Amino acid sequence: MAFPVIKHVRAFVVRGGGADYHDQGAGHWIDDHIATPMSRYPEYRQSRQSFGINVLGTLVVEIEAADGTIGFAVTTGGEPAAYIVEKHLSRFLEGRDPTEVEKIWDQMYFSTQYYGRKGLVVNAISGVDLALYDLLGKLRQEPVYALLGGKVRDELTFYATGARPDLAKQMGFIGGKMPLHHGPAEGEEGLRKNIEELATMRERVGEDFWLMFDCWMSLDLNYATKLAHKAHEYGLKWIEEALSPDDYWGYRDLKKNAPTGMLVTTGEHEATRWGFRMLLEMECCDIIQPDVGWCGGVTELIKIANLADSKGVMMIPHGSSVYSYHFVITRHNSPFAEFLMMAPKADEVVPMFHPQLIGEPVPVNGKLKLSDAPGFGVELNREVGLHRPYAR
Numbered sequence: 001m002a003f004p005v006i007k008h009v010r011a012f013v014v015r016g017g018g019a020d021y022h023d024q025g026a027g028h029w030i031d032d033h034i035a036t037p038m039s040r041y042p043e044y045r046q047s048r049q050s051f052g053i054n055v056l057g058t059l060v061v062e063i064e065a066a067d068g069t070i071g072f073a074v075t076t077g078g079e080p081a082a083y084i085v086e087k088h089l090s091r092f093l094e095g096r097d098p099t100e101v102e103k104i105w106d107q108m109y110f111s112t113q114y115y116g117r118k119g120l121v122v123n124a125i126s127g128v129d130l131a132l133y134d135l136l137g138k139l140r141q142e143p144v145y146a147l148l149g150g151k152v153r154d155e156l157t158f159y160a161t162g163a164r165p166d167l168a169k170q171m172g173f174i175g176g177k178m179p180l181h182h183g184p185a186e187g188e189e190g191l192r193k194n195i196e197e198l199a200t201m202r203e204r205v206g207e208d209f210w211l212m213f214d215c216w217m218s219l220d221l222n223y224a225t226k227l228a229h230k231a232h233e234y235g236l237k238w239i240e241e242a243l244s245p246d247d248y249w250g251y252r253d254l255k256k257n258a259p260t261g262m263l264v265t266t267g268e269h270e271a272t273r274w275g276f277r278m279l280l281e282m283e284c285c286d287i288i289q290p291d292v293g294w295c296g297g298v299t300e301l302i303k304i305a306n307l308a309d310s311k312g313v314m315m316i317p318h319g320s321s322v323y324s325y326h327f328v329i330t331r332h333n334s335p336f337a338e339f340l341m342m343a344p345k346a347d348e349v350v351p352m353f354h355p356q357l358i359g360e361p362v363p364v365n366g367k368l369k370l371s372d373a374p375g376f377g378v379e380l381n382r383e384v385g386l387h388r389p390y391a392r
């Protein structure tokens with residue numbers, strides 16, 4: 001079966017929520033005194049936007065085939081990622097057969113290795129790779145999960161990330177992941193407040209509902225170990241991304257010293273098979289959490305997921321809407337998925353990448369059955385103010 005060649009690769013930027021989901025208005029739970037590595041500076045403690053968590057904005061990648069079929073994807077990256085897509089990565093796609101995903105990925109990665117390897121460059125590569133899978137699904141008239149080997153279960157099951165795990169329980173989610181609000185710079189008082197918040201939520205949700213802390217890289221090993229042991233009294237299921245993504249040694253020790261039965265998780269800011277090989281071989285965590293829009297895309301996540309599977313480690317992607325759903329439903333070592341509560345008070349289910357994806361599915365009663373629509377099953381909302389800064 002011959003496929004039409006790739007004619008155009010286009011990169012757009014968009015502001016205001018969507019794939020750069022931290023780019024929200026004032027008063028949103030996701031920007032309310034959440035502990036980060038910048039919390040050591042009091043002026044950057046109240047708001048993550050104050051230090052620039054939303055500085056990039058959304059990258060939209062569009063790939064058009066010679067027959068006019070268009071695949072697209074959204075991720076975090078904004079203008080700098082758009083520059084990399086248009087000025088560097090596009091040369092490995094335009095004029096090429098869209099089925100050559102492995103060769104295209106290899107050329108994108110190794111041509112940028114001298115300035116990439118992780119972070120923004122791999123976000124850009126991920127966006128291109130996701131758009132390519134969307135295009136392939138549309139050309140083959142198959143959903144992406146069919147390209148990945150098909151479903152291993154009928155529906156997805158979700159935990160919710162947000163400020164209100166008590167409401168998440170009422171909505172049917174299997175657990176609630178809370179942002180950690182206080183880091184080491186706020187001392188014992190901050191630690192006490194963290195535990196009080198957990199105790200309050202445990203009281204509201206009862207004994208069996210999963211509760212987790214998301215620490216967003218904000219802690220040191222000693223604080224994380226103390227937090228884990230104090231939180232164990234309230235049945236914390238996992239402590240997430242407690243340390244710097246580069247501190248493999250700290251994660252190794254945290255996992256060794258964590259209370260029996262508590263899971264240590266990380267990975268959303270890790271990238272490529274090599275980064276996750278380090279996490280797995282150093283036994284840094286019980287669950288890896290790559291973001292498919294940041295770790296290298298579907299082509300790389302296949303390799304990462306198989307590494308984890310071979311070691312009996314769960315791979316639960318960081319919340320990335322349909323882009324992770326199509327992957328999770330095809331993997332036995334991905335038994336559930338994350339749903340990020342993007343309503344400002346975390347009190348209702350709204351599409352995670354709203355308003356960018358038309359037809360974006362959301363969990364109902366904590367569950368979701370994916371449609372068999374081609375590609376990732378969504379269309380780009382062209383009313384969101386697409387800007388193409390490096391048009392060629």
Ligand SMILES: C[C@H](O)[C@H](O)[C@@H](O)[C@@H](O)C(=O)O
Nearest residue numbers: 034161179214216318319340
């Ligand atoms: C809630 C966390 O602080 C982050 O905002 C969240 O995006 C990420 O860490 C997650 O795991 O969802």
Ligand SMILES: [Mg+2]
Nearest residue numbers: 214240241268
């Ligand atoms: Mg996280």
